[in-house]
Amino acid sequence: MLIHEVSERTGLSQATLRYYERIGLVPPVPRDDSGHRWYSAEVVDDLTWLSCLRATGMGIEDLRRYRDQRADGDAREQRLLLQRHAVRLRAELDQMQARLDYIETKARLWAAREAGDAEAEAAVVAELEAGRDIR
Numbered sequence: 818m819l820i821h822e823v824s825e826r827t828g829l830s831q832a833t834l835r836y837y838e839r840i841g842l843v844p845p846v847p848r849d850d851s852g853h854r855w856y857s858a859e860v861v862d863d864l865t866w867l868s869c870l871r872a873t874g875m876g877i878e879d880l881r882r883y884r885d886q887r888a889d890g891d892a893r894e895q896r897l898l899l900q901r902h903a904v905r906l907r908a909e910l911d912q913m914q915a916r917l918d919y920i921e922t923k924a925r926l927w928a929a930r931e932a933g934d935a936e937a938e939a940a941v942v943a944e945l946e947a948g949r950d951i952r
Contacts, residue, residue, distance in 0.1 A: 818856045826861065827868040834864065842867065842881060874909070875902055919948070 824831050834854075837843050843863055846854040856864070867880055875883070879898060886894045922945060929937035 818858075818861055820854045820856070823856045823861055823864060827864045828872070829864060829868050837864070837867065840877070842877070842884065870902075873902065873906055919945075922948075 818826070820831050820834055823829070823834060827834075829837075838846055838854075843860055846856055846860065849855045863884070867884075870880055870883065879902065883895065883898055886898065922941060926938060926941040926945070929935075929941055
């Protein structure tokens, strides 16, 4: 499969695909007679899970660790690595939820102001003041 096809399938840019090859995250990709990279199905599969994990914010070193442990079949280390990453992701989700709640509350404040509803506005202001720990 050619690089543009792999890019479309994995969602990784062509520059990222070349970068992953350069840093050894994937093995050197052979070239066809025209000099174009030709990705095997196995490498495309690897790039698919790399793309998925990277999209969750997993760092390059953890991707490398995951790849190496995957090859070694070390289930315990794989589980621990993914659980650590899940904890980080959960914290990010919690922060995003707090921000979303804040934005939605502010929208309610502006809706109350737009409607000229002083009572609803006061209730939202009280709610905002009670939740000052917005991150």
